[in-house]
Amino acid sequence: MIRLENVGFSYGNGQWRLKDVSFAVPAGELAIVAGANGSGKTTLLRHINGLLLPEEGRVLVDGLCTRNALREVRRRVGMVFQHADAQIVGETVSEDVAFGPENLCLPRPEIDGRVREALDAVGLAHKRHQRPHLLSGGEKRRLTIAGIMAMRPKVVVLDEPFSSLDLFGVQQVLRQILALKASGCTVLVTTHDLDKIITHADRLLLLHEGRLVAAGPPDHILPGIEQFGVREPDATRCGMPVRSWLN
Ligand SMILES: Nc1ncnc2c1ncn2[C@@H]1O[C@H](COP(=O)(O)OP(=O)(O)OP(=O)(O)O)[C@@H](O)[C@H]1O
Numbered sequence: 001m002i003r004l005e006n007v008g009f010s011y012g013n014g015q016w017r018l019k020d021v022s023f024a025v026p027a028g029e030l031a032i033v034a035g036a037n038g039s040g041k042t043t044l045l046r047h048i049n050g051l052l053l054p055e056e057g058r059v060l061v062d063g064l065c066t067r068n069a070l071r072e073v074r075r076r077v078g079m080v081f082q083h084a085d086a087q088i089v090g091e092t093v094s095e096d097v098a099f100g101p102e103n104l105c106l107p108r109p110e111i112d113g114r115v116r117e118a119l120d121a122v123g124l125a126h127k128r129h130q131r132p133h134l135l136s137g138g139e140k141r142r143l144t145i146a147g148i149m150a151m152r153p154k155v156v157v158l159d160e161p162f163s164s165l166d167l168f169g170v171q172q173v174l175r176q177i178l179a180l181k182a183s184g185c186t187v188l189v190t191t192h193d194l195d196k197i198i199t200h201a202d203r204l205l206l207l208h209e210g211r212l213v214a215a216g217p218p219d220h221i222l223p224g225i226e227q228f229g230v231r232e233p234d235a236t237r238c239g240m241p242v243r244s245w246l247n
């Protein structure tokens, strides 16, 4: 569903921030992108919905290349940014969730149904008339996820979805991510907090200074990950499975 072929990108200043990055994530998988600060995770995510176009190589989503099918790719990929405030546009919680489906030019009853369903799914139905900027950080994160869910994308990419969330916030966001996967979505998540999601992941991709240094099943990649500035979950360091945050 997602395929990168020899992707290189430099922000135009001569320093490669992604170099020779190639991988594929099959439809319906949950993949995690890990790496130290500045390793290129956000830059990579921005390539998947075509916010950035590669200077070398190509990015394919559902067989479509971001360079020559940008509109079609954007319809397929929902992106949840690290800073929810940057993504909130509506005057009320409901209007914010409706914004995406409205841009898809769906009929009003369909939009209203999707908004209700998405707000129910993230537990924000009771706040639908509230101004988004009065929500807590965790609630804003869930609101941006609802906005993406309402567009029913085939692929969802989330940038640091667990940052600054408490236990219940992590659990709620994790449930949404698993619900997206259960609905058939392909999901790509960047995180520094591997222990919060790794037990649910099909694939781990490890970036180091813009290069993909490992990719595969998490169990194979986790040992030795700390040399790349990513904390290995305590459980796997002791040879045990990581406990899910949902139980
Ligand atoms: N708009 C930009 N212009 C120039 N350089 C940039 C820009 N955005 C990021 N960079 C550089 O690209 C590199 C990768 O940044 P990126 O944000 O992708 O890292 P990251 O892995 O997401 O880091 P973090 O864990 O801190 O979120 C960094 O060295 C950064 O300074």
Ligand SMILES: [Mg+2]
Pocket (backbone or CB within 6 Å): 041, 042, 043, 159
């Ligand atoms: Mg980042």
